Amino acid sequence: MSIIIVEDKCVGCGLCIKSCPYDAIKRVDGKVRITDDCRMCGVCLPVCPVDAIERVGKEERVGDLSEYRGVLVFGEQRNSRISPVVYELIGKGRELADKIGEELECVVLGEDVTEEAENLINYGVDKVYVYDDPSLAVFREDPYVDIIVDLLRKIKPNIFLLGATAIGRSIAPRIASRIKTGLTADCTELDIDPETGLLLQTRPAFGGNVMATIICPRSRPQMATVRYKVMKRAERRPGYKGEVVKMRFDPEEVRDRVEVLEISDIGEGGPSITEADIIVSGGRGLGGPEGFKIIRELADLLGGAVGASRAAVDEGWIAYPHQIGLSGRTVRPKIYIACGISGSVQHLAGMKGSEFIIAINKDPSAPILKIADMGLVGDLYEVIPKLIDRIRRLKKG
Ligand SMILES: Cc1cc2nc3c(=O)[nH]c(=O)nc-3n(C[C@H](O)[C@H](O)[C@H](O)COP(=O)(O)OP(=O)(O)OC[C@H]3O[C@@H](n4cnc5c(N)ncnc54)[C@H](O)[C@@H]3O)c2cc1C
Structure with a gap:
């Protein structure tokens, strides 16, 4: 399929040139031409006052x-x-x-x-x-x-x-x-x-x-x-x-329509989730943005990265680069700790390849507990401080 200009009909008015959102129609040697930039959106077709633009062919093969x-x-x-x-x-x-x-x-x-x-x-x-x-x-x-x-x-x-x-x-x-x-x-x-x-x-x-x-x-x-x-x-x-x-x-x-003024990292700091061996992730169960303080504390203690469910990202509690799942990043850490995350198919799509999954959830029927290697059923605000305390003591010892 392609879009062509029928030369016999074209009067060279140039209305199609102005209409093209991709700048794909040019005047060459006084004649209007469609260039390789054409994406066949068809915006130019109804614009032509003399019906000189046509969509032709059924399907286009790229030659041999x-x-x-x-x-x-x-x-x-x-x-x-x-x-x-x-x-x-x-x-x-x-x-x-x-x-x-x-x-x-x-x-x-x-x-x-x-x-x-x-x-x-x-x-x-x-x-x-x-x-x-x-x-x-x-x-x-x-x-x-x-x-x-x-x-x-x-x-x-x-x-x-x-x-x-x-x-x-x-x-x-x-x-x-x-x-x-x-x-x-x-x-x-x-x-x-x-x-x-x-x-x-x-x-x-x-x-x-x-x-x-x-x-x-x-x-x-x-x-x-x-x-x-x-x-x-x-x-x-x-x-x-x-x-x-x-x-x-x-x-x-080559075209260059963008000027780069500054490059800044929009992550919250700490190791990247795609590289880390340990990820501690927070979901809607955190109840608010301040919940990520305890998640980060545990992640820092373990030398890991902070992840999140889409629900937490959509709530604006943490930036998108931390999102794990179908519309976020895919991760495969050695240990994945899901805190207050229910385990939707979309979240699992991004983390089910983790080597060892630990889930902390107060609902014993949460789907994440079905795929977890270890499940801790309880309020994350009670479980995580105990974990942090235990790890600190182990590290000291
Ligand atoms: C096209 C599409 C793409 C998507 N992409 C993604 C994606 O990339 N990543 C993603 O994560 N989601 C994605 N989603 C959204 C997904 O369907 C779920 O809505 C989302 O994963 C739910 O996040 P959540 O588990 O944090 O929240 P919820 O499902 O609300 O679960 C919260 C969990 O926290 C537990 N909880 C509550 N309070 C506590 C507490 N105090 N202590 C312990 N546990 C507690 C609850 O029992 C519950 O299990 C996508 C959806 C669609 C349609």
Whole structure:
């Protein structure tokens, strides 16, 4: 499907140019043209006074699908360090690439990232495309999307995987819509259909009550985002042979509509929930924001991080980066302590992979107690101070 301008009818009035929300209609050599930025929203169709704009075709294939080869992983980095989710994508990407007999590649954008990018080869990557430039030091959607779209058009990967991080979630849909392909967000499982060779993209649907497996048969690349701590991290393969391709781009050719004035951490401090071995989480059962003081006290004592249910976040008791669950972060700590959290399917979706789950709840029928390895039935304001006291005494002893 595409939107075209019927030249015989077009009178060049330019009303469609003004109407396009994506700036995808331009005047070239005196003629009105629809560019690759078109997202087929159709806003321009009723605007044309002479009906010169038409939607044509039933379904669009991106040319010959067999031209698309390889699994490409977005090598996201922060402060010039490759993000941990990338190693998990590489682990899964290697497995998928081996199943379809194609190469595993990575793309890294940033400043001073070449060394880190080269190191990815030691995890079984066949080729790494590196855009190392001071202008890419701080993440902005415009240049990242423009550069990656340009690369995808050049190298034509069969599969493109990104982390479902703030950056991945921001650029993946923009990229997918620019190159007119599908995108499955927040996949929890990826596999290859042995019969068709298509990527099977599985993710929770309908609030986590069913698992949906999605395919992308008519366009390429097959794009998916995956959350951190969902897939297994790639093993190191010292001595693996791969290639680093240093890429150039013309800053004049990429858009940049955002000016970064300041970067500040909106977390409440302490270790990050995605990295911590121990997480102490609070829910609506805390009764108010002050309840997180006792949660933090216990977390600090254990050297852990503070998590939260969505109910606590929605109440404004704690910031969103602490939210665990379907619409928050996925965590897999060694110990997860749920305090005043009922255990909805959406919360469990983000923490059920924890090694040892302890639940403190005053309701003995709370669902969280069914999946907990240890349940403490009682008022959290009585149980937690006793726990804190006991741990302090043990530490002293
Ligand atoms: C599309 C969608 C996405 C969602 N995403 C998420 C998500 O990412 N994360 C998430 O958490 N939720 C998510 N939710 C919301 C989810 O359905 C629940 O509403 C939420 O998890 C409930 O949070 P809670 O357990 O803190 O609160 P409640 O369900 O109200 O449970 C509070 C618990 O505290 C106990 N309690 C009360 N007082 C005390 C006390 N003094 N001592 C001990 N225990 C006490 C109660 O017995 C109860 O079990 C999502 C919902 C939807 C529809």
